[in-house]
Amino acid sequence: MNQTPGMIRETFPVGPLQCNCTIIGDPVTGKGIVVDPGGDAELILERVRAHNLQIVALIHTHAHLDHFLASGELKEKTGAPIHLHKEDKFLWDNLETQCRMFGVPYRPVPGPDFWLHDDEELACCCGVAMHTPGHSPGSMSFWFADHKLLIAGDTLFRRAIGRTDLWGGDYPTIERSIRQRLYTLDEEAVVVAGHGPDTTIGEEIRENMVIRG
Template sequence: MIFATLPTGPLEVNCYIIGCEKTMKAAVIDPGGNADRILQRLSALKLQTVMIINTHGHFDHIGGNGDLLKATGAELIIHRDDSILLERAGEHAAAFGLRAEPSPAPTRLLNGDETLQLGELTLQVIHTPGHSPGGVCLYVDDYLFVGDTLFAGSIGRTDLPGGHHQLLIAGIKEKLLPLPENTKVYPGHGPMTTIGEEKLHNPFLS
């Protein structure tokens, strides 16, 4: 698997690029902004973007959707329970004293717990509501992209509209922690971690 990461947007969201080595088809996960930089990295890697996937609909994770869609013609994919957030990006950003443009409408809606095929890579979609109603994680090989569900030593905040603390904790414990302990966890902000590390040391999961 081809893999790259770069911080994007005003809140420095971790944007992840994953690509199939055989077909050179790529997915961009959580383009928070700076679409020009994302496109430059894709070009350098010689990848064809066929999917843009938002782990959830908060403004800081979707800022690059529009420009990437125009440049690539890729599918825009999000869970159906967060799709309405794409058009409300400005309201959400204003709560943080920032500005954001609405995202284009998604072209594919997820139900949760299905799979996405990216060339020879299979991405398992794991619905983990709690930070937002339609939050999802993406599991491929031993990589787990968790958006704002889980962080190194912490969890996503649940005090925003649609948040639910008990749902978030239950989803992490029931759906993520059973994965192999060497699974590499890539969050929406901050450093990567592993499932084993969070099992042992995350104070919110003890």
């Protein structure tokens, strides 16, 4: 389990494309959220039970197939609503097509219950949604200032950035999101990327050869 003082935070890869799923929980209230349930629903539920959390929201950084594959089953099992930025609705509406293109089995997923907005407060641990488009039009990052934690989805990786050659991607837009939004955060903040290992804001400002601070 990842150690983040004052909050429950566990990140682990799920699904056929090994998307990082993150469970965030408040140890006082017992409420939690799941970010990017990209597959392996039973594993996610097992970890939720281990932390004794009540999941109150399923939050998505964007609507590419590898970030949603367990969303329908988790909504069914937990009753938690699905959250997404509205500008990724066209991707969500084409989830079956995405799965077919990548040869991934598709399970029907209900539509989002709520649209995320920039600077919206999340349901747990004083998190805030940040609209960071570029990888997709509706890409979001989730900032937990009190805990110096950023969940960046596929916008920022360790020494890399998200692809912009997929549906709705745009390099100048992702560069602006990273420079103007993410690189202005606390340099000590841990960054949970959509795939691969954690990094920090400061490391990426200094060492990311794609977009330096």
